Amino acid sequence: MLSSPEILRLGTGGCTQGRAHRTASQVGVAEKVAGVALIVLVLVAIVSPLLSPYSPIVPSGAPYLPPGSSGHPFGTDNIGLDLATRIAWGLRTSLFAAVIVTAVSALCGLGIGLLAGAVGGWLDNALMRITDLFLAFPAVIVAMAITAALGPGLVSSMIGISLVWWPLYARLVRGEAARTARSLHVEAARVAGTRGIRLLVRHVAPPVLPTVLVTASLDIGAVVMTLAALSFLGLGAPAPAPELGSMAAAGLPFILTAWWIPVLPGIAVGVIALVFNYAGDGMRSFLRAKGV
């Protein structure tokens, strides 16, 4: 028996190497600044215990010191706690909690959306009706109710928010997964014997991931806001834990006499949300430019 593929090679040729074109990245200045600010925020959150000589829950100076006082750049509050220290610690708590909440809801939503989109049929219907049920109620109010039922505290509010946050991801993922699942390469992979989770993970999920990643990075800001809102309403960790929302709430009576006590934590929440929004936009442009 003869066997020689080289006759095929010799035969007719005409095969050229294809090329992939790539455009330069188009990330704007604001997004780049936000990226840097994001890194600074995260660093501050990580090393906050080392940044300040004070404890966030033990008074360290005279009360009502205004911002710019020596040793207390952001001033002190009504019982003499250092605001800069408390905001740095609050940043740490907020970011940590928001990242976990976003990651948990994104993963749940990814799993549910992939299943619904790729499998289709009754499973799709069942999962999407449940998703609709969650989406039908105002998210913050449901989160409040769940947190209140679990008993106020950081963990309860994280659970409460996660429970109302995943349906957004499920929706998002389901549409794209359904589209990808219908494409020829998935059919071809099925013919080649790939089944189940492997088919889902290798052949359907990858194009969905950048979208989820971008949405999640944009969402961290919103989750920080929601966490702050819950703790502002008294559903977060009890005082004197350094939490941005509860700090703002506790400082509210002093807004006319010592404005910095409620306003500075509020500004911190705003800055976090802003930075994450811009950084998320930047990530989106970057991924798009990479042709993902």
Next chain:
Amino acid sequence: MDVLSINDLSIRYTSRVPHVLAVDGVNLSVEPGQCVGVVGESGSGKSTIGAAVQGLLTREKGLESSGGITLAGRRLDPAREEGWGAVRGHLVTTIFQDPMSSLDPTMTIGRALGRVAGGKEEALRWLEDVEIRRAESVLRAYPHELSGGMRQRVMIALALSRRPALLIADEPTTALDVEVQAQILRLLKRERDGLGFGMLFITHDLGVARTMSDDIAVMSGGRLVERGTARTIFDTPREPYTRRLIGSRLTLETDPKRPLGPPQDVVIEAMNEAQRERGREISPVARAWADGDLQWSDFDAPSPEPGGSALVLTEVTKSFRTRGAREPKSVLRGVDLKVAARESVALVGESGSGKSTILRIAAGLEAADRGTIERNGDVQVVFQDAGASLTPWLTVSQLLTERLRSANPGSDATDHRAACALALERVALDPEVLHAKPAHLSGGQRQRVAIARAIVVPPRVLLCDEPTSALDVSVAATVLNIINLLRRELGLAVVFVTHDLAAARIIADRVDIVSDGRIIESVNADRLANDITSEYGRRLLDAVLA
């Protein structure tokens, strides 16, 4: 005087990296009433010439051009807008491959044509002129309500009603069934004889070029390789490239017993050159092939396994519910198909005949409404659109390994590497391809990767759904050679779905003709031309012969 003359035209795209010299010093002319066919494979520059002559490149960024285009006495620069306004759509009109993209979907045919032709009556006259029956009702129709062939006729009417001096036809029949294609070509010929316009006919299909053209210009890599009358190009081509191109073409006279390829002297020359340059030894097989004493039967696996049938479909029916339609549309109306072990069967029919649905049901991608399907062993599929059938973010090695893992769960990485290497060798791909993603491969390479995935674990049956119809002739010939070789070496049964009787003949032992959801005729591939008796089958045959 020539209606079109292109003088030493070069066009370079500087916006792409690396810079692409799409057209390289081309000289070409068209006389009134003459049809010049421009043939070439993808990347040959034929479409760039077509676009340049229509003045479609003036807005292209980063374009450098030298040389000139003279259209009916006017000198024009393909990279500059000035002067084109009076030419585009008047002196030069165009018909494209996809008429849908150039017809306004919101306008009835009557309005669109009436605007150009000057009134309803003129429009009607033109529709009748392009042999549209019931022209009155077509006037009131929207483009989406017409069939592909009808749309192309309307496009021709639109293009001709402007009384152009030059008509550019850019692959106008590529998307059409063979029979409709033949009708459109006849129509274009008749119109040209009647109206006397010059025609630049751009196509990758050598058969079409031969039917249509007085002169043929062969292009490759942006250069004009050879120009001559259609007869000389086909019968006595001078340049090795042309001979190779003509040699890879499939006709009903092509010898199905031997590998497809260029004429022997071209091969021998190429081999000698390869030996000189790379010092590679020429194997006895290659030598035998070049000498012309190589036959497919030499490759048959030595010990035939026990026979029996590999795939049996009995009275399979299938209907699809289309959106808006109340009744489900019946696609298969009782198909009986029996494929013996190691047998190769071609299913030939036009689009909509149901041939692809048979394949999808045989592959298990679609469930039959009624009837039984018996698969004795593994079934693998090669799709028409190789690019879309390969998962874009996985490398070739990942794609092949996945197949290996699902077929032999116990195998390890060493087995996988060896099997991948063998599969790539079998489809004549270099091992470097293993780490490439589909986007970095050419169309031919992608189709070979798709075949490699299908045979990396040899199946019992290989189903091929028009695997070559999107490929250039020479690449298609390579792919057909690969399928023929593999089926012999690995002892596969093959079901080959195609609209092309010439390709079916090369691959198949038996040709089944599919029409309207049934297999209406089954003939021996060796005696195709004599044995086809059905009217439908004869029409397909005539279309190939024309």
